[in-house]
Amino acid sequence: MKYSGIKVNIYGHTSVCPMCGEGDFDISPRDYCPSCGSPVINKCADENKYLENGWAYTHPSCNSILDSNARYCPFCGNHSIFFWYEMLDHWKVEKNSISYSELDVLRKELGR
Numbered sequence: 001m002k003y004s005g006i007k008v009n010i011y012g013h014t015s016v017c018p019m020c021g022e023g024d025f026d027i028s029p030r031d032y033c034p035s036c037g038s039p040v041i042n043k044c045a046d047e048n049k050y051l052e053n054g055w056a057y058t059h060p061s062c063n064s065i066l067d068s069n070a071r072y073c074p075f076c077g078n079h080s081i082f083f084w085y086e087m088l089d090h091w092k093v094e095k096n097s098i099s100y101s102e103l104d105v106l107r108k109e110l111g112r
């Protein structure tokens with residue numbers, strides 16, 4: 001399966017802000033929406049992690065530009081900025097919804 005993402009142009013930017021609808025970012029590309037502050041390009045994000053003794057540290061972003069459906073960076077394992085801003089559903093949520101609809105199709109085929 002392929003998880004859903006946010007529609008982006010060839011530069012990896014959304015054309016308009018996916019949260020508030022601001023702008024034409026095809027003409028003036030930017031990393032964040034100037035109206036609501038949401039990210040408009042999916043990148044690897046800094047991530048706070050914890051050592052076994054409970055101490056927190058920041059695993060810095062590797063600054064990669066990611067696919068618009070990436071929840072995590074495939075290069076360093078940090079979360080993506082779209083996921084951090086809750087613009088993408090957790091894969092488990094999405095996987096469940098897909099398996100439920102597949103179940104519905106199966107039920108109809110079986111006439112239940």
Ligand SMILES: [Zn+2]
Binds near residue numbers: 020021034036038
């Ligand atoms: Zn916005």
Ligand SMILES: [Zn+2]
Binds near residue numbers: 044045061063064076
């Ligand atoms: Zn990364």
